[in-house]
Amino acid sequence: MKYHRTSLLLALAVLVSVASLAPAESVTFKQKGAGLIASCPAYEAEIAEDGCMTSLKVGGAEFLNAVIGGSRGVYFYQTGIARLSAPKRTGNAITAQCDTSEIKYEFTPTGMVWTATNKSNAANILFIILDSGVRVMRNDKGELLRAPVTAEAAVSEWFCGASRLKITGSNRLWGPFYGLQVWQCDLAVGEARQITIELGPIAKEDAAKVAELMKPKVFSEPPITLLSPRAYQVFQRATKSSGTVYVAGRTKLEADAVQARVVGTATFGTIDPKWVAIPLTGRSFSGVLPAGAGGWYKVDVRAMKGDKELSAMSVENVGVGEVFVGAGQSNSTNCGEAQLQTASKKVATFDGAVWRIADDPQPGCHDGSGGGSFWPSFGDEMYARFKVPIGVAVTGHGGTSVSAWQPGGELFNWMETRILVLGRNGFRGVMWHQGESDVAMTSDMYFEQMVTMIVGSKERAGWDFPWFVAQVSYLNPQAQTFASTRDAQKRLWDEGFALEGPDTDKLGGDNRDGGGAGIHFSAKGLKEHGRVWAEKVGGWLNGILKD
Numbered sequence: 052m053k054y055h056r057t058s059l060l061l062a063l064a065v066l067v068s069v070a071s072l073a074p075a076e077s078v079t080f081k082q083k084g085a086g087l088i089a090s091c092p093a094y095e096a097e098i099a100e101d102g103c104m105t106s107l108k109v110g111g112a113e114f115l116n117a118v119i120g121g122s123r124g125v126y127f128y129q130t131g132i133a134r135l136s137a138p139k140r141t142g143n144a145i146t147a148q149c150d151t152s153e154i155k156y157e158f159t160p161t162g163m164v165w166t167a168t169n170k171s172n173a174a175n176i177l178f179i180i181l182d183s184g185v186r187v188m189r190n191d192k193g194e195l196l197r198a199p200v201t202a203e204a205a206v207s208e209w210f211c212g213a214s215r216l217k218i219t220g221s222n223r224l225w226g227p228f229y230g231l232q233v234w235q236c237d238l239a240v241g242e243a244r245q246i247t248i249e250l251g252p253i254a255k256e257d258a259a260k261v262a263e264l265m266k267p268k269v270f271s272e273p274p275i276t277l278l279s280p281r282a283y284q285v286f287q288r289a290t291k292s293s294g295t296v297y298v299a300g301r302t303k304l305e306a307d308a309v310q311a312r313v314v315g316t317a318t319f320g321t322i323d324p325k326w327v328a329i330p331l332t333g334r335s336f337s338g339v340l341p342a343g344a345g346g347w348y349k350v351d352v353r354a355m356k357g358d359k360e361l362s363a364m365s366v367e368n369v370g371v372g373e374v375f376v377g378a379g380q381s382n383s384t385n386c387g388e389a390q391l392q393t394a395s396k397k398v399a400t401f402d403g404a405v406w407r408i409a410d411d412p413q414p415g416c417h418d419g420s421g422g423g424s425f426w427p428s429f430g431d432e433m434y435a436r437f438k439v440p441i442g443v444a445v446t447g448h449g450g451t452s453v454s455a456w457q458p459g460g461e462l463f464n465w466m467e468t469r470i471l472v473l474g475r476n477g478f479r480g481v482m483w484h485q486g487e488s489d490v491a492m493t494s495d496m497y498f499e500q501m502v503t504m505i506v507g508s509k510e511r512a513g514w515d516f517p518w519f520v521a522q523v524s525y526l527n528p529q530a531q532t533f534a535s536t537r538d539a540q541k542r543l544w545d546e547g548f549a550l551e552g553p554d555t556d557k558l559g560g561d562n563r564d565g566g567g568a569g570i571h572f573s574a575k576g577l578k579e580h581g582r583v584w585a586e587k588v589g590g591w592l593n594g595i596l597k598d
Contacts (some may be wrong), residue, residue, distance in 0.1 A: 077509040078337035102135025104149025112212035120229040122180040127152035130539035163248040169238035199226025220246035274362035283399040283406040285442030291596040292320035294371040299337035306354035309336040317343025334489035346370030370440030374478035379485035381449030385412035387423030387563035389574035398430025401444040407545040428581025458507035471492040486523035498539040555584035
C-alpha cells in the first residue's frame with residue numbers, strides 16, 4: 052500500500068512538472084550577441100542587448116520598427132531612451148532594467164505578458180513604435196480603421212499582412228511619427244503596469260475588410276487644393292493693426308489666374324473685401340493678402356479663366372494676431388491636474404501640421420502628455436488684453452533637463468522644427484518653463500547650457516526672435532526655491548539673452564496638485580500660471596506694439 056501511494060504521488064508530481072513546463076517547451080530561446088530571441092510557431096521576438104524589444108514577427112509579418120526616428124521598437128523614454136541592462140532569462144521570462152525602468156517579458160505559445168515598472172521619481176513612458184506595414188487597427192469600439200490613429204485607448208488590435216496583434220495596457224495611441232503609429236503607456240512614479248499581448252492570424256471574418264483598408268488610397272485631386280491658410284490658423288501680425296495672410300496651393304484646372312480675399316471685420320486696421328490676384332506658376336499659386344489684425348476671418352479662393360470663375364472654396368476661422376512657441380519640461384506641457392478649455396475660443400494650438408482650438412490637452416508636446424496645461428488660460432488672458440486671436444505651438448517634454456535640449460539633440464530638433472515651420476517672423480517669441488530637473492546643477496552650468504540653446508535656436512532658424520524665460524525651481528512645499536536655477540534664469544534676463552518671464556515658484560499652496568503637495572499645478576494653479584505669463588509677456592508686448 053505504501054509502495055502504491057508513493058508511486059501515485061511520484062506520478063502526480065511528474066504530471067504537474069510536465070504541465071508547468073509545457074509552455075517553456077513550446078517557446079525556445081537562443082542567444083544573439085548579448086541579446087536573446089524567443090520563438091515558437093506563432094511568433095518570434097528579439098530582445099536586443101539594451102533590453103528593448105526590437106523585432107516582433109507574427110506569422111512572418113514584422114510589427115515593430117526599431118530604426119526610424121531613433122526608435123528602439125519597445126522602449127522606455129524620460130529625458131531620452133533608457134538603455135537597459137542586457138536581457139536575462141529565467142525560465143520562460145526575460146528581464147532587463149536600469150536605474151529608472153524595468154521590463155519583464157513573459158512568453159507563452161500564443162502571446163506574452165509584459166510587466167513595465169517605473170523605478171524613478173518622475174513620470175516615465177513606455178513606447179511601442181509599430182512598423183510601416185501596420186496600416187489597419189481595431190479600436191475599443193470594434194471599428195476597423197486605417198492607421199495611424201490618435202485616440203485615448205487601453206485596448207487596441209493591429210493588423211499586418213495576414214497577422215494580428217492585440218495589445219492591452221496603453222493610455223494613448225498617436226501618429227504619424229515619421230509616418231508610423233505610436234502606442235504609449237504612461238507610468239506614474241512607482242507604477243508597475245501589466246501589458247498583455249495576444250497574437251495570431253487574422254480572423255476569417257476580418258480578412259476581407261482588412262485587405263480592403265490596406266489597399267493604397269486612390270487620390271482624387273480636387274479642383275483647388277489649399278495648403279494655406281488652414282482653419283484656426285493664426286498669422287503673426289506685423290504691427291498693432293496689420294498683418295498678412297499667406298495663401299498657397301494648387302489647382303488642377305486650366306486656370307489663367309487665382310484670386311483670394313479676406314472677409315470679416317478687423318479688430319484693428321481694415322479688411323478690404325476685394326479680390327486680389329495670387330501669383331500662379333503652372334498649377335501652383337502662392338502670395339499674401341493684407342489684413343487688419345483680428346479674426347476670426349473667412350478666406351475665399353477662386354480659380355479663373357478670363358472673367359469666368361472655374362471653381363471656388365473657402366476657409367473659416369483664420370486669424371491675424373499673436374503666436375508663441377512653448378518649450379520646457381512638464382509644467383510647460385499637459386501635466387496639470389485638470390484639463391482647461393479656452394473661454395474666448397480665440398486661442399488656437401498648432402502641432403506642426405494641424406491648427407485647432409487650444410482646449411487641453413495641447414497637441415505637439417514631445418512627451419505626448421494628456422493632462423491639463425496653462426496655455427488656454429494664457430491665451431484667454433492675452434486675448435482679453437489685445438483683442439486678437441492667440442496661437443500657441445507647444446513642444447515640451449516632462450522631466451527633462453536643459454542638457455536634453457542642447458542643439459543637435461532630439462528635443463532641440465523637435466522644438467526647432469516647429470520654429471522652422473512657422474517661419475521667419477511667423478511667431479512673436481519662445482516661452483520657456485523649465486528648471487525643476489536642474490536644481491542640483493551649478494548656476495554657471497545651467498546658464499551656459501541655456502545660452503547655447505537660445506543662441507543655437509536662432510542660428511538654426513536664421514533670424515533673431517525673443518525668448519521669455521520663467522524663474523523656476525519649485526519641487527514641493529518643503530523645497531520651494533533653489534538659487535542655482537533661479538540665479539541663472541535672472542542672469543539670462545540681466546545679460547540680454549532672454550526676456551523676463553514669471554516667477555512661478557511663488558505659485559504654491561492650493562495652486563499645486565495633490566492638495567498642494569505636488570510639483571504640477573491644480574486647476575486653480577493652471578489658470579494663475581496662465582495669468583502670470585500673460586502679465587509678463589503682455590506687459591512687454593504693450594511696450595513694442597507700433598503702427
